[in-house]
Amino acid sequence: MDVKKLPAKAITTIGIGSVYPIYFPESIEELKSILKSEKVYILGGGSNTVLPERIESKLVSLKKFKKVEIKKNSIVLGAGVSLPEVLKLQIKEKFSLFEFLAGIPKATVGGLVAQNAGAFGKEIKDFLVEISFLDVNTLEVVILKDFTEFSYRKSPFPGKGVVLQAEFRIKRDRNVKEQIEHYVALRLSKQPPFYLQTAGSTFKNPHEGSAGRLLDLAGLKGFRIGGVKFSEVHANFCVNEGGSFEEFKELISTAKMKVKKKFNVELELEVKIPD
Ligand SMILES: Cc1cc2nc3c(=O)[nH]c(=O)nc-3n(C[C@H](O)[C@H](O)[C@H](O)COP(=O)(O)OP(=O)(O)OC[C@H]3O[C@@H](n4cnc5c(N)ncnc54)[C@H](O)[C@@H]3O)c2cc1C
Structure with a gap:
């Protein structure tokens, strides 16, 4: 290996x-x-x-899990296939699938499924046909066809197992390239430029509304600790300018504390931190 x-x-x-x-x-x-x-x-x-x-x-x-199989109304994608690779294929083969996520750098099919990624009113679970995963307890390959455990930025993975591949429903779409361009432009109008080092949304949106708005109202837009700050464009995006993990941790705990104090809302991290 x-x-x-x-x-x-x-x-x-x-x-x-x-x-x-x-x-x-x-x-x-x-x-x-x-x-x-x-x-x-x-x-x-x-x-x-x-x-x-x-x-x-x-x-x-799982970068080496690169299966791609286009069927009549669906596509099977290995966990290691990247979002940019899928978007390129969508343009070449003219089908609609992940255009609403266009502009997110580097994400893979495994991560998109595990995070039930979404934007502009759509999420991964809407497109799923089945998921093949390796059960962490039995080490057997299992097929999942019931997605009731999926919700906003939440899935049973990686807790339940390692996603090996997933099958998604697709629709033929001659204008998918224009759709991709549309979503990239929309994203750029709301979020920091793609060349900055960020991990997307730092916190999940709470029931009370947009995490970015609460952070903004709590005075955190542009707020910095050392080399890490909240973006001036969108307060829920943490931007790294040569900072350390300790600084990142301090930044997020300060933000949680300020939002809790001002709105009595507990922000929950969307980003994942390995032990
Ligand atoms: C600029 C920017 C914009 C973003 N915008 C959005 C957005 O609009 N909407 C949105 O939902 N997200 C957004 N994100 C966040 C991110 O792209 C998504 O959460 C994406 O799904 C993460 O995929 P990844 O492959 O990079 O996962 P990683 O960050 O590598 O991992 C995320 C989680 O998935 C798990 N995981 C990864 N692969 C597997 C697997 N094969 N099996 C089981 N578990 C696995 C990891 O263990 C971890 O818990 C954005 C990120 C950036 C940088």
Whole structure:
């Protein structure tokens, strides 16, 4: 199995952290062998992950799970296929699927399913036909066709297991390229530019409304601790400008405290932090 030492910048979009060995299993058997003996954090594109400088878990990437099979009304995608790869394929084969997520850098199919990613009123679960995953307890491959455990930015994964591949419903669409361009423009009009180092939304939206709005009203737009700050464009985006994990932690606990004090609302992290 390939093991590479890679810096946080190469494996997460926010780029906070140190250098880590990353395991790249090529088969289900290799994946099983790691899961049997180790505490593992499955790393997708790292676009919703913030890494502490030191972690106990082994970082495992499914980058080599690259299956792509287009059927009449659906597509099967391996967990390691990236969002940009799917969007390119959508343009080439003219079908609609993930255009509402266009502009998110580096995310993978595994991470999109696990986070039930969504935007502009749509989410991954709306498109799912079935998920094939490796059950962490039995180490058997299981097929999931019931998605009732999915909700806003929530799925049973990675708790239940490692997503190996998923089948999604697709529709033919001759204008998908224009749709992708439309969503990229829409995203850029609301969010910080793509070249900044962020992990997307830091907190989930609470029942009381938009986390970004509450953070803004609590005075956190542009608020900085060391090399990490909340964006001036959208207060829920944390921007890394050479900061450390300790600074990131302090920034989020300050934000939680200020929002709790002003609105009596408990913000919940959307980004994932491995142990
Ligand atoms: C600029 C920017 C904009 C963003 N905008 C949005 C948005 O509009 N909507 C939205 O929902 N998200 C958004 N995000 C967040 C992020 O892209 C999504 O959460 C995405 O689904 C994460 O995918 P990933 O592959 O990068 O996952 P990672 O960050 O690598 O992992 C996230 C979680 O998924 C788990 N996971 C990854 N792969 C697997 C697998 N194969 N099996 C089981 N568990 C797995 C990880 O263990 C972790 O718990 C944005 C991020 C950025 C940087």
